[in-house]
Amino acid sequence: MSYKSYIEQSQKIADLAHIGAVLAWDQETKLPPKGANTRARQKATLSGLIHQLSTNKEYGELLQDLIEDDQLDQYQKRNVSLSLKDYRLATKFTQEFVQKKSQKISECFQAWLEARKERDFKIFQKPLEGLIDMVREEAEILGYTDHPYDAMLDLYEPDLTVDQVDQVFDPLKKDLKELISKISRAQQVNDHFLSGQFSSDKQLLFGEYILKAIGYDMEAGRQDESAHPFSISFGPGDQRVTTRVDEKNFAYMLWSTIHEGGHALYEQGLPHDQYGLPLGQAISLSIHESQSRLWENNVGRSLPFWEAHYPELQGRFPAFQDCKLQDFYRGINKIEKNKIRTEADELHYHFHVIIRYEIEREIMKGGLDVSQLRDAWNDLYASYLNVTFGHDGEGILQDVHWAHGSIGYFPTYTLGSLYAAQFFAQANQDISGLQNDLAKGNCSTLLDWLRKKVHYHGKYYSADDLCKEITGSSLDASYFMDYATKKYTEIYQL
Numbered sequence: 001m002s003y004k005s006y007i008e009q010s011q012k013i014a015d016l017a018h019i020g021a022v023l024a025w026d027q028e029t030k031l032p033p034k035g036a037n038t039r040a041r042q043k044a045t046l047s048g049l050i051h052q053l054s055t056n057k058e059y060g061e062l063l064q065d066l067i068e069d070d071q072l073d074q075y076q077k078r079n080v081s082l083s084l085k086d087y088r089l090a091t092k093f094t095q096e097f098v099q100k101k102s103q104k105i106s107e108c109f110q111a112w113l114e115a116r117k118e119r120d121f122k123i124f125q126k127p128l129e130g131l132i133d134m135v136r137e138e139a140e141i142l143g144y145t146d147h148p149y150d151a152m153l154d155l156y157e158p159d160l161t162v163d164q165v166d167q168v169f170d171p172l173k174k175d176l177k178e179l180i181s182k183i184s185r186a187q188q189v190n191d192h193f194l195s196g197q198f199s200s201d202k203q204l205l206f207g208e209y210i211l212k213a214i215g216y217d218m219e220a221g222r223q224d225e226s227a228h229p230f231s232i233s234f235g236p237g238d239q240r241v242t243t244r245v246d247e248k249n250f251a252y253m254l255w256s257t258i259h260e261g262g263h264a265l266y267e268q269g270l271p272h273d274q275y276g277l278p279l280g281q282a283i284s285l286s287i288h289e290s291q292s293r294l295w296e297n298n299v300g301r302s303l304p305f306w307e308a309h310y311p312e313l314q315g316r317f318p319a320f321q322d323c324k325l326q327d328f329y330r331g332i333n334k335i336e337k338n339k340i341r342t343e344a345d346e347l348h349y350h351f352h353v354i355i356r357y358e359i360e361r362e363i364m365k366g367g368l369d370v371s372q373l374r375d376a377w378n379d380l381y382a383s384y385l386n387v388t389f390g391h392d393g394e395g396i397l398q399d400v401h402w403a404h405g406s407i408g409y410f411p412t413y414t415l416g417s418l419y420a421a422q423f424f425a426q427a428n429q430d431i432s433g434l435q436n437d438l439a440k441g442n443c444s445t446l447l448d449w450l451r452k453k454v455h456y457h458g459k460y461y462s463a464d465d466l467c468k469e470i471t472g473s474s475l476d477a478s479y480f481m482d483y484a485t486k487k488y489t490e491i492y493q494l
């Protein structure tokens with residue numbers, strides 16, 4: 001047995017996983033309602049096959065042999081080490097558990113779609129209860145030291161714990177409240193131009209224009225619509241994005257497209273020759289979110305970016321023709337509390353994330369049952385953002401994550417924003433004239449920097465080690481607060 005055998009086995013597992021991704025993409029974009037039950041069965045069967053290959057005894061023995069092979073170079077050793085960790089985690093689960101969870105997720109997703117349509121959480125409640133029970137069981141199988149939520153956080157951000165998240169979130173809440181309070185006393189900016197009548201087809205075409213502008217390779221991907229925007233990879237050469245379109249509000253499409261485009265750029269930049277291996281995969285969800293949030297906020301909501309692309313926007317949509325560039329820039333950066341996470345400004349956004357984090361933390365600890373979720377959700381929104389919901393569709397049903405069983409994902413959105421600010425600050429130091437490049441419509445210098453600093457490494461570094469490698473220090477929220485304070489002091493003339 002050899003390293004070559006390891007590659008072959010790992011790539012078979014990756015092939016099946018990406019076939020599953022195709023089924024998932026179809027389920028969320030094109031699947032007819034009557035095909036849902038069969039699709040759930042197909043995905044469960046596929047999950048079982050992936051589990052069989054991932055926990056194969058011979059595969060485990062091969063990994064164990066290779067981990068002791070001194071002839072492997074540092075990159076090969078890193079691949080094997082990470083694969084062995086994954087193997088040991090996978091072998092904690094039975095094939096029956098894996099298939100059952102896959103089935104539950106499919107059922108839960110369909111229930112979420114129906115509940116969202118009817119604006120009624122009760123339709124979603126029972127299927128979600130079954131899935132949450134399985135997630136709690138999953139945490140016990142995985143094991144943890146202090147908090148059951150730690151086991152789930154680790155799946156999305158290796159080694160992350162509740163204690164570490166609290167150490168970041170608690171001071172961040174205080175700093176954000178202070179900045180938002182100052183902004184609330186200033187004269188509000190106007191964003192009326194984002195509301196009106198915008199053709200769906202024209203919006204999607206402009207979305208493709210923006211994707212190309214930031215460097216997304218349309219020959220290695222495509223854009224479609226879905227109830228909840230997402231990006232997905234089917235392997236080298238096929239990284240797709242979806243967006244959400246509202247013909248009465250241009251902002252929905254614009255920010256979801258740039259956000260998902262940032263995710264896809266990361267996937268398109270991973271080393272193709274490492275397909276199926278850890279070094280061909282993203283480091284973590286926080287680093288993945290750093291890429292989407294960097295393009296969405298640090299670039300997409302910046303004045304230089306729109307100096308290059310605003311004339312194109314004005315030419316395609318008459319609603320913007322009488323709006324000056326400076327007013328557009330101020331408007332797209334309006335700070336105002338709202339109800340929907342994906343539509344939130346880049347300051348209030350983090351309270352949306354913190355609310356979900358605190359709910360998940362209590363769910364996993366057993367201090368909150370699914371039957372109490374809606375009340376807990378509404379209470380936290382009233383407390384943190386002082387908003388109320390007219391119906392469940394704009395409230396607790398707005399996100400798809402729980403329907404996917406993705407407990408532990410939400411904190412990575414805020415952590416990703418913090419990484420993004422720290423990386424972008426370093427990029428501005430490293431790239432001479434970066435802001436001028438963006439103003440000229442040249443995003444390639446920034447993308448090339450991200451390719452070299454982030455994408456190319458795959459999982460060679462941990463998130464913390466990568467941050468140190470790029471910026472010289474661990475994650476530091478002060479970069480985000482410095483960026484936000486400077487930006488909004490200028491916009492709101494504080």
